[in-house]
Amino acid sequence: MKSELRKQVLQDMKAIPREQKQAMDQTLTERFLKHPFYQEAKVIATYLSFPHEFQTQELIEQALRDGKKVLIPKTYPKGRMDFVVYDAQQLVKTSFGLLEPQGNLEVVAASQIDLIHVPGLAFTTEGYRIGYGGGYYDRYLEHFTGHTLSTVYHYQVQDFFPENHDIPVQEVLIDEGNL
Numbered sequence: 078m079k080s081e082l083r084k085q086v087l088q089d090m091k092a093i094p095r096e097q098k099q100a101m102d103q104t105l106t107e108r109f110l111k112h113p114f115y116q117e118a119k120v121i122a123t124y125l126s127f128p129h130e131f132q133t134q135e136l137i138e139q140a141l142r143d144g145k146k147v148l149i150p151k152t153y154p155k156g157r158m159d160f161v162v163y164d165a166q167q168l169v170k171t172s173f174g175l176l177e178p179q180g181n182l183e184v185v186a187a188s189q190i191d192l193i194h195v196p197g198l199a200f201t202t203e204g205y206r207i208g209y210g211g212g213y214y215d216r217y218l219e220h221f222t223g224h225t226l227s228t229v230y231h232y233q234v235q236d237f238f239p240e241n242h243d244i245p246v247q248e249v250l251i252d253e254g255n256l
Contacts, residue, residue: 079207082235086198089232090129098230101252102132105228108250109194110139114224118191122148122160125168125176130196131228137163148185150213151178158213159184160193187217192224195246199235200227204245207238218244226250 093101109115121140126133140147141163148160161182168176195214197206206227208214218225225246231253 079210079238082207082238083198083210086233087129090198090230093129093230093232101230102135105131105250105252106135106139109136109226109228112226112248112250114192114226114248115140118145118224120146120148120185120190121192121194122150122185122190123194124196125149126196127175131230133194136194146185148190149178151182151184152211152213156212156216158217160187160190161185187221187223190221190223192226193218193221195225195227197227197229198233199238200229200233200246200249200251201235201237202249202251204247204249205238206244206246215244224248228252 115121123133123136123140137147137149147163149163150158151161152158159182161178161184164178167178167180167182169179171177195206195218197208197214199207204225204227226248227246228250229252231251234249234251
């Protein structure tokens with residue numbers, strides 16, 4: 078069931094017309110930047126997005142302008158993930174086509190992170206999510222005590238999940254402009 082849901086949501090996300098997606102990304106970015114979790118955070122972790130996902134580059138750039146320390150994930154075998162300080166000069170394209178940090182990286186402990194911007198494919202309005210299947214965020218969030226927030230398109234919202242789902246985020250910002 079999870080794999081079918083992932084496939085359907087991914088197909089829906091990739092079918093969003095470019096102009097509509099840009100407008101939705103802009104709306105979600107503005108909402109994220111106004112959110113109290115963001116306003117209060119000094120250290121935020123986000124992700125480097127695939128083309129079909131909410132685009133994080135503007136969010137990263139604004140957070141840096143706002144004087145926040147920005148972190149991005151670095152993944153390792155066996156589902157391990159760390160968050161490292163964002164440095165555009167250290168980004169290398171992986172075999173999955175995603176940019177990932179390489180080189181001498183500054184790892185930041187989970188206890189130092191105020192807010193994690195969590196990716197995923199499908200979400201309920203209660204914050205339950207289905208990710209891409211690697212379990213990286215589930216393992217990381219299991220012991221994380223800071224705030225968690227996700228930005229999603231209305232295509233990604235589900236009423237419920239038919240089976241086990243990933244660790245929930247505290248709040249889901251949904252683009253509802255086209256509903």
